[in-house]
Amino acid sequence: MRLVYMAGKGGVGKSVCSAATGLWASEQGKKTLAFSMDPAHSLSDILEADIGDQPTPIAENLYAVEPDLAAEAEKFYAAYRSLFRALFEMFQFEVRPADFGVLPGVGELIFMDRLYDVYMEGDYEVVVIDSAPTALVLPLLKLPEVTTGVVTRLLGMKSRWTGIFNMLEPGFGDSVVKEVRRLRTKAETMRNALIDPEITTISVVMIPEKAAVLESERLIKTVEAHGVTVDSIIVNHVMAPCGCDYCSRRVASQKGYIEEIKTKFANKQIALLPSYGEEVKGAGLAQVARDLYERGQVRI
Numbered sequence: 001m002r003l004v005y006m007a008g009k010g011g012v013g014k015s016v017c018s019a020a021t022g023l024w025a026s027e028q029g030k031k032t033l034a035f036s037m038d039p040a041h042s043l044s045d046i047l048e049a050d051i052g053d054q055p056t057p058i059a060e061n062l063y064a065v066e067p068d069l070a071a072e073a074e075k076f077y078a079a080y081r082s083l084f085r086a087l088f089e090m091f092q093f094e095v096r097p098a099d100f101g102v103l104p105g106v107g108e109l110i111f112m113d114r115l116y117d118v119y120m121e122g123d124y125e126v127v128v129i130d131s132a133p134t135a136l137v138l139p140l141l142k143l144p145e146v147t148t149g150v151v152t153r154l155l156g157m158k159s160r161w162t163g164i165f166n167m168l169e170p171g172f173g174d175s176v177v178k179e180v181r182r183l184r185t186k187a188e189t190m191r192n193a194l195i196d197p198e199i200t201t202i203s204v205v206m207i208p209e210k211a212a213v214l215e216s217e218r219l220i221k222t223v224e225a226h227g228v229t230v231d232s233i234i235v236n237h238v239m240a241p242c243g244c245d246y247c248s249r250r251v252a253s254q255k256g257y258i259e260e261i262k263t264k265f266a267n268k269q270i271a272l273l274p275s276y277g278e279e280v281k282g283a284g285l286a287q288v289a290r291d292l293y294e295r296g297q298v299r300i
């Protein structure tokens with residue numbers, strides 16, 4: 001299975017690129033799933049389909065899923081019930097399932113749990129991950145460390161806490177340890193998949209503007225510091241000159257930033273996508289797919 005992860009700021013075109021990538025892969029005969037990790041799902045809108053909580057057929061070989069964060073949070077809560085109860089017993093820290101999904105980083109944790117199932121079931125050849133805005137790939141990468149930390153601490157306190165928990169209810173302490181171990185295994189499996197270039201391709205989508213270039217550079221550095229290679233950069237909204245002064249100035253300024261990106265990231269594949277002049281959705285995605293993949297601009 002290949003995972004293709006689209007990263008970048010909000011509004012730069014991650015969802016459009018994810019949908020186009022899904023379409024392209026499926027047209028190559030690969031069974032493909034477009035997986036939305038952004039709680040503000042937009043694949044339904046872009047693919048012009050009623051996408052549900054379960055993989056929904058979109059075209060031949062193409063499926064899409066938009067897991068419902070609130071429902072997933074409830075499931076997650078139920079699956080790790082002892083762990084949540086233990087946190088409450090230890091720190092008097094109570095989270096209700098309804099509030100849980102909106103805590104920072106928790107959305108990714110919950111979606112990661114769901115992605116783990118897709119990964120382990122191995123039903124698809126390509127899974128395109130339409131992520132939430134920038135840097136949210138980080139919780140995914142940090143998760144194993146965090147959970148390992150919790151495990152170590154829990155195990156370190158094993159004699160004390162596990163005993164107390166088991167006194168509260170027979171088997172409670174042991175199921176806490178079991179749940180934390182399960183969470184860690186999942187986090188480690190997904191992290192290992194993300195850092196393996198044979199499995200995962202990460203594309204950063206950006207627009208050719210000063211602040212965007214700087215921000216994307218930071219994003220790439222941070223992600224790569226976690227051992228994950230960013231394979232490609234998709235520069236979106238590249239303007240064509242129309243002859244007017246305004247456009248000529250913008251085209252010239254974009255050109256400068258594109259050169260800068262090419263120089264700074266000479267080791268990465270760089271694809272340029274034009275500004276299509278209108279919202280991209282439905283039938284328009286075929287053009288985006290060609291502009292990204294037809295001439296091998298980006299490889300997945």
Ligand SMILES: Nc1ncnc2c1ncn2[C@@H]1O[C@H](COP(=O)(O)OP(=O)(O)O)[C@@H](O)[C@H]1O
Pocket residue numbers: 008009010011012013014015016017042236237238273274275276277278279280281
């Ligand atoms: N190259 C483009 N030309 C014209 N409109 C685009 C282009 N890329 C994206 N858009 C539009 O910009 C908006 C944001 O794109 P989207 O893919 O949802 O961004 P993100 O997922 O990064 O937040 C959408 O309305 C989309 O149709």
Ligand SMILES: [Mg+2]
Pocket residue numbers: 014015016038042130131
């Ligand atoms: Mg999006």
